[in-house]
Amino acid sequence: xxxxxxxxxxxxxxxxxxxxxxxxxxxxxxxxxxxxxxxxxxxxxxxxxxxxxxxxxxxxxxxxxxxxxxxxx
Numbered sequence: 001x002x003x004x005x006x007x008x009x010x011x012x013x014x015x016x017x018x019x020x021x022x023x024x025x026x027x028x029x030x031x032x033x034x035x036x037x038x039x040x041x042x043x044x045x046x047x048x049x050x051x052x053x054x055x056x057x058x059x060x061x062x063x064x065x066x067x068x069x070x071x072x073x
Contacts, residue, residue, distance in 0.1 A: 041053050041057055
């Protein structure tokens with residue numbers, strides 16, 4: 001009985017660790033997409049690197065609008 005309890009605790013801990021990593025990765029992606037990408041584009045534009053900032057802006061807009069559509073398929 002104690003062996004089954006120990007195995008159950010190990011499996012439960014592994015599932016919690018997996019969930020924690022998934023949650024942390026999701027939060028990181030959200031923060032970077034909401035704060036990081038616009039800040040990077042503003043800095044590039046202010047630094048005069050418009051030739052680099054505009055294509056990155058187009059790619060970010062495509063990702064924002066097309067990824068949710070492609071995930072549903």
